[in-house]
Amino acid sequence: MVVTDGTRAVVLDFYGTLVRMVEPLPPDHRGIFARRGLAAQGELWGDQWSVGPGEGEEHAAHSADETTYVTWERDRLRRRARACGVPEAELDGLVAELDRAMKAVRLELYPDVLGVLAQLRERGLLIGVCSNWFWNLEDCVDAVGIGGAVDVVVGSARAGARKPHPLIYRTLVERCALPADRVLFVGDMWMPDVLGPLAAGMRAAHLWRPDRAVEGLAPPLPEGVVRITGLGELVRAAGPGGGAGRGGCG
Known part of the structure; x- marks a missing residue:
């Protein structure tokens, strides 16, 4: 049984x-980068799903409330974008769009x-x-x-x-x-x-x-x-x- x-x-x-x-699938991150004139940085990004917390990761300090958690999620995206060479002036808008796209799952x-x-x-x-x-x-x-x-x-x-x-x-x-x-x-x-x-x-x-x-x-x-x-x-x-x-x- x-x-x-x-x-x-x-x-x-x-x-x-x-x-x-199911379709329509979330936007690919490369298109998001390219529309902002950041195609080269988008190629350096890698797997768009791998930026989140890893399997088995503990993050209780960031889970106090929704605002704290979402801020932590976006900070991870921001660090990765900066490491790919995205200019500081482009970071906030790019990160907000990437965050929305990753969560736009049907x-x-x-x-x-x-x-x-x-x-x-x-x-x-x-x-x-x-x-x-x-x-x-x-x-x-x-x-x-x-x-x-x-x-x-x-x-x-x-x-x-x-x-x-x-x-x-x-x-x-x-x-x-x-x-x-x-x-x-x-x-x-x-x-x-x-x-x-x-x-x-x-x-x-x-x-x-x-x-x-x-x-x-x-x-x-x-x-x-x-x-x-x-x-x-x-x-x-x-x-x-x-x-x-x-x-x-x-």
């Missing part, structure tokens, strides 16, 4: 598990999400979302249409650390108000969604969708971890009456 009789909460990763990016739910969340709810389970994301994770959950189906939302920006840092999992378990071993974590990323939750005392299910964004081969499963190819396997494997009652949201 995936959702066992002892499971009282199912927590799902967001991007790659519940939602995927998302849609995978087809299996709504039905599975409804079935988990019918089983009396607490449902959570835990993701490495910008400050607006709660807004994004609402925007894709599942805000009313989710009890707990824990994003890295507000928690002060990115998966697989232990801090975000501690925050999650506290918000669920349940023992960690009653929480099943489901996600497509190996370290953040499988090994991290296991180290925090949760159970884990590795989602390996046929149309996954993650490349490469699936790692061997640790004892007690299951691999699924779609969210429907969570409830099909459980059968009726799989839940043991919802915990508090904390």
Whole structure:
């Protein structure tokens, strides 16, 4: 079974598990640089997604509130732009546009999400979302249409650390108000969604969708971890009456 009789909460990763990016895609940073006459600096920038906090990074000092966090995000962009040779007079406008572009992602739910969340709810389970994301994770959950189906939302920006840092999992378990071993974590990323939750005392299910964004081969499963190819396997494997009652949201 995936959702066992002892499971009282199912927590799902967001991007790659519940939602995927669809067109129109965010603007490429090279075009933003080029429009400002900074094409050469744009070529030095590299991967436009790599400037954010790294996997497992702790940043609690910058997560006190939204203004502090966004200022920190933009300061990182500013330092990188300056290192690429962007003139000081161009920094503020360029950084503001880059920040907006990186967050201009269009998302849609995978087809299996709504039905599975409804079935988990019918089983009396607490449902959570835990993701490495910008400050607006709660807004994004609402925007894709599942805000009313989710009890707990824990994003890295507000928690002060990115998966697989232990801090975000501690925050999650506290918000669920349940023992960690009653929480099943489901996600497509190996370290953040499988090994991290296991180290925090949760159970884990590795989602390996046929149309996954993650490349490469699936790692061997640790004892007690299951691999699924779609969210429907969570409830099909459980059968009726799989839940043991919802915990508090904390």
